[in-house]
Amino acid sequence: MHGMPELPEVEIFKRFAERHALGRPIADVAVLHPKILDGTTAAALARTVKGQVLDEARRHGKHLFLHVKKPDRWLVLHFGMTGFLVWYTDDTCVTTAYGDTKSRNGHLRIRFDLEDGSHFGFDEQRMFGKLSVIDDPDAYIEALHLGPDALGVDLKTFKAGLLNRKGALKPALMDQGLVAGVGNVYADETLFQCRLHPELKIGELNPEDLRCLHRAMRTVLQKTVDCRADRDQLPEGYLTHHRHKNGRCPRDRTRLEIRTVGGRTTYFCPACQRL
DNA sequence: CGTGGCTCCTGGCGGC
DNA sequence: TGCCGCCAGGAGCCAC
Secondary structure (H helix, E strand, C coil): CCCCCCHHHHHHHHHHHHHHCCCCCEEEEEECCHHHECCCCHHHHHHHHCCCCEEEEEEECCEEEEEECCCCEEEEEECCCCEEEEEECCCCCEEECCCCEECCCCCEEEEEEECCCCEEEEEECCCCCEEEEECCHHHHHHHCCCCCECCCCCHHHHHHHHHCCCCEHHHHHHCCCCCECCCHHHHHHHHHHCCCCCCCEHHHCCHHHHHHHHHHHHHHHHHHHHCCCCHHHCCCCCHHHHCCCCCECCCCCCECEEEEECCEEEEECCCCCCC
């Protein structure tokens, strides 16, 4: 089962792109829905990639960067809520980046036709995703004010960034300017692991809480990568399995509370995550 | 300057 | 059974 693309999902997409797209010359590109393009046009994208080869994939938070070798430019993909990658030779048997297959293309928005006859595509049902063409990922990351990648950030940087803010804890964790890659689901999971209330004020955190948040955030993200972003495979005690109406806390069986925090639907255990 | 709310978009689902 | 309206949600943007 798969949810919104956060850091672990995009890491899996990166590996999928490495396996299926890198090193295969691109014969052509089809933009099936131009709104997915950000700051570029179908014609400009075609000029950038036609006859060229992708030779490197990079990820920062929820962004995936694909290097186009000869013009030395990069494609940037953001997957919004429902985006993912696909690869196929025959569109009645489409392999998705999550490792399953579909009998047809759902909401293919961009399709790269590779010279070997296969196709590499960007599927994005709800159209919140974006594809851009840029010169330099580092400059792009800076321009978007993205924080360090949530899997690589060290405790000191994490602490400093968090303590630099005020207000509720959960929106801070989800702020891509603090660390890049944590979305709604893994923010809730991180808070649950540390037994911290999503609306706890940052000023109330003690040093032990900060260490726990840093450790839990990275562990949760890494474990999700390790199970290939299949959330059903996460450890049994995880809150993520119980994110549904009438879900119960895996620790004490308390009915989970569902509340909007920072504009996002938030699941937490009112018994073990007290204010 | 921080924060809350609106917007984009589409399919699924709850309610009548 | 059928249809309508609401809701989800990342992130940019605006207003306060």
